[in-house]
Each structure stands twice: as C-alpha cells, then as structure tokens.
Amino acid sequence: MSLLIIRLLVFVLVFWAGWRLWQYWQGFQNQRVEEQQGKDGHESMVKCEECGLHLPSSEAIQSGKLHFCCSEHRDAYNTPPRDDKDN
Template sequence: MIFKWIILIALGFLVFWLLKPFRGKQKHSVDTTPGAIEDMVRCTYCGVHLPESEGIIGDGQHFCCVEHRQLYLQSRSCHK
C-alpha cells in the first residue's frame, strides 16, 4: 500500500513540475504586455510617420516639424 502512495505523490510532483513552467510562461507574457500604443500620424508635407505627441498640428494636419508646417501652409497659400 505504501508503494501506491509513493506513485501518487510522484505523479502529483510530476504534474506540478510539468505545469509550473507553463504557468510561469503565461504570467511572463502578461507582464510584458505593452502599454497603450501611441497613435502614429503622418507628416502632411514629407509623409514621415511619427508618434502623435511628437507631431505638430497646423490647419488640422499633422507635421513632423515646424518647418514642414510652414512650407505646407506656404505652398497652400501659393496655390490658392
């Protein structure tokens, strides 16, 4: 009868040992979930992509820098 208990305990340890790395991996993947991904915007003038917070807004458009905003507004005013 003792032999039966040894097998049961060994089996329990085996199951625990097999499930442990799986649970650890799951937890790890949850921990490395990236935070809120920032929206990417496109510079209306040169077409470069950049995070919205780093862009410059002018005339309802996004720009990568002040120079491109000015150039875009200038080119627009010239065409009118």
C-alpha cells in the first residue's frame, strides 16, 4: 500500500513541476510579445504617403520620416512627375 502512495506522490510532484514550467514558459512568451508590440500591447499604425492606407509600423516601408505600404508606392512617391509636352 505504501508503494502505491509513493507512486501517487511522485506522479503529483511531476505533474505539478510540469504545470509550473508550462506557466513560466507562457509568461515568458507573453512578455516577449508585449515587448515587440510596445508597452500598451498595441502596435502603432502609420499611413502610406502614396495611397493613404493605414498599416502597422512593423509592416511599413520607411523612407526617411515617411511610410509606404509597398516599394512600388515608395518609388512612385519619390519619382518626379513626368512632363508630357510631346503630345
């Protein structure tokens, strides 16, 4: 009978240690996500200078202080307009 109690105690101890390790790991993962997103848990949104689309700052392409949703819009914004006087 005492061997059965010892096995039960060992099982409970192993289960408890695994549960605590899982909680620690989840807390560590949540902390990393919060650090990546900022202190308030939300990432700042920026506006594409070319089309006006709002997107997270981590997904935007930055050119100086300006933000763009894609490299095509960055290039289009930085290219001077063509003067079509040949028509």
